Amino acid sequence: MTGYSRRAVVRALAAGTALAVTIAGAPVLAAEDTMTIGYAIAKTGPNATGAGITTLPNYQLWVSQVNEAGGLTMPDGSRRKIEVIEYDDRSSNEDLVRAIERLATQDKVDLILPPWGTGPNLAIAPLMHRFGYPQLAVTSVTDKAPEFARRWERSFWMLGGGHDYAEGLASVLKVARDAGTINGKVAMVSVADGFGIDLVNGARPAFQEAGLEIAYDKSYPLGTSDFAAILNEAKASGADSFVAFSYPPGSFGMTKTAQSIGYNPKVFYIGVGGAFPIFPKIAGDKQQVVMSIGGVNAGSEAIQAYFKQHAGSAGAPPDSWASAITYASLQMLEQAVGRVGLDHGKLAAELSNGTFETILGETKLEDNQLRDLWWVGQWQGGAFKGVYPSDKTGASEVVIPKPEW
Amino acid sequence: MVGRPCGNAAVRAFASGPRPLGVPMPNTQAKRDPIMTIIILGLVLGGTYALLALGLTIQYGIARIMNLAYGEMTLVAAFVLVFVFRLTGLPPLVSILLVAPAAYGVGWLLYTVMMRPLVARAGTQGKLEVDSILATFGLLFVIQGLLLLVFGSDFTSVSFLEQGVEILGVSVAVNRLVALAICAAAGGGLAIVLARTRWGLVMRAAALTPASAPLVGIDVNRVARQAFALGTALAAVGGTSVAMYQTFSATDGVVFTMKALVIVIMGGVGNVAGALVAGFGLGLIETFVATVIDPGLTLAATFALFLAVLLWRPEGLFGRRA
């Protein structure tokens, strides 16, 4: 398991006033054969759920695998075990920023892994830039990724932007409309936070361009737990495609409500949460052909092996969107360290230019962004499979219409 | 013909045009009966709100404890229900009958160990309010921490009676109706007992004039303990019914507390009938706003209405003037 022995040192240091802490906080030299990796992540508060599903289990899985294998391989072939320093940011960006400062200037960790979520990743980006650490921002969907990658040149944005997902969905719907499977009218709802609005802003022009008619278009506040009224309106709108750019637990609430009021659109698409392993349970095993963000190449042996390992380590399979990418980002880090060592500048250059063998297949970043992603996925059998881009290796055929719940 | 039949031509024509913000959507008029939809969905939603608030209004109104950990208590019951359901397959409705008395015991114990000393040392209601807010704020963290430790941070839910039924042309999930029935039974029963029985009279007396209640032979301490325990039991009943229809996670407690608090204050502290009316009213208004105006404004409407009520009648819609 992960080595936490450094905690004892950290603990001893922490016990004083600020001044005492800082004076005593001279760099603690790690033993020769170990290296330190730090991260601050939400273990309590509203972000704890997302972090606990997508990010943390992958960190733990990867660290334990690396340490079981004898540690991270350095360019000279030696191996160094990973010691982890972990802080709880309590879902507060203020605390998160301070924790990163602590990791960088007090603990002087060798590498810092990113927090969960778009806002937290943006909050730490200037600091990571200043301290020179590479930042593999995975759980961060933003249309401004190209701009951020230029602004903070050691930052890497690996989950695309809102318009990517919206345009992917528009293409899928367009094909179905052209084939006469759906009537081309879409009822669309979005959660009123940065993520939902990014997606819906991408979707409006994309749908229009695809010749789809938006029959219902409303956003609802974060924290809404009752969707009966919204779904009744969507049902009455005449659209036979339902699209929700939503967050859990809203995504789940909508699914349950759609089932109970007998709302059976031909396309049922929900946002984050649709790819979670818990979704079939939420849908009462009626998850078939529900669409959502992300997906995996379910036929890939690497992915299957990863699902098994994740289930063994975390007690549950990973989600089928950002989990695999999180794990792949760690594999990239591991391979980059093996090639160039722990120097942050060299490491960032290698991450930016190198080609890596990960569970996603051959992985290479373009302008510090991962672009080879699944934009639309669909439940087929017991797996949430990537269906768009349809020419991507391992893409499954889209199934429309959805049978009744 | 591809696609489902549309409502009528008017829907088609209107729906494609741009719609000004904040204006009622034209197609609501074209539907069979939007008013009935709003009423039924609103009542169902309101029922779940009112049920959540019952325990808090008893705890705060009669036991005089402002319990910030109230939502966490409902969550514990929700988790217990799911845990028991998964482990033994015991039907949720049976679990409620077991969870409620257990929660009464827990509440009784909590009051005796934790709240009673605070009540005993606090000279004034103001001091007790501050102390109980601080102490239950700590309790909130303890319970949330334990829940995270035991159940993890993942979402939890059970599938129970999720199929819909048609009521006057509106489809509603059966589990919501069950929650509504529980709310009606618990709330109605409580209101009658408080109004008609001697025990209820004692409760009301202790709530109204805690200082003079002892003069007529009322053991205020006992009454408060009973009320706190009863409130905890009601919180648990509320939590178990939430678990039947909603996905939840260990960090959701604060949301429940705040929703309940809004209803309690609107209905008048300690006023069971008031809480029922406020809960149903809130459900109706949220549904109305979501249907006719804009779903984006539902929570804003809730709070705006709540603030207006507070300013207009600070003691709550049905509260007694202090």
Place this chain on the structure above:
Amino acid sequence: MIALAASIAALVALAAVPLFLTDYGLGLMIGMAGYVTLASAWALFSGQTRYISLATVAFYGIGAYTVAVLNETIAYPLVLACAGLVGAGLALVVGLSTLRLSGIYFVIFTFGLAELVRQLITWYEVNVTGTLGRYIFLDITAREIYWQLLALGTFTIGLTAWILRHRLGLALKVIGDDETVAAHAGIDLARTKLIAFTLSATIITLCGAISSPRWTYVEPIIVFNPNVSFLAVIMALLGGANRLWGPAAGAVPLFLLFEWLSVNFPDTYPIILGLMFIAVVFLLPDGVLGGLARLRQRGKAAA
């Protein structure tokens, strides 16, 4: 005189501290300065009058949001001035509610108000500006943030000290003891309460504005985090809300405790924190300063 000289020396020392600290040490100082300011500003009104306000985050968030909206269009000092004005304007409106509400009703009202503000800003951004989430790219270093917060905190405590010695402070105290008596004594309730509330809220707004460049990215859910309101109340109550140094005496240890727990017990920290909290309520019923005063008295009695 000696007290004044000592205060100035302490202030100079505090201002010089960042020159000797690591970034993390500075982060801690910023956190403490921020919370001392928040808790002291909160107590400026609530500590004396006993109107417990949970609207802290409404003002704090508005400060941060004003910076997010304006940071690319006008100069930083002007941004701060705008934030202060917006905060003061809202405070006047909210302050009026204190003329009608008291006790728990005021508590809940202010909490609802914070939520309402968040919902309305969200709705406005989504439906009118069509975006949600704004960026703050200001060239302000952590040190500068610290110095600004230190100055604001010093101003707050100085202002409180001044108010407590003058008519306004006396009037606030009387209101806190018994509002009816205050009215009979000829105190202009509305004016007194409004002035104090507006001062307090404006400082809180500025505190949010100054802190916001640390977050880079701002969204309503991030800046209107209700925990800020709860923390301000709890820190002030813990230290003793009606004493000049009470809020600071609550904020510093509590902040360090939070930090220490999250570093050392990331998994069980909420449980330990909760238990400590309960323990403090039982062991220090009058706040930290009250507890110290009692100890001192006991010491004197023994001697």
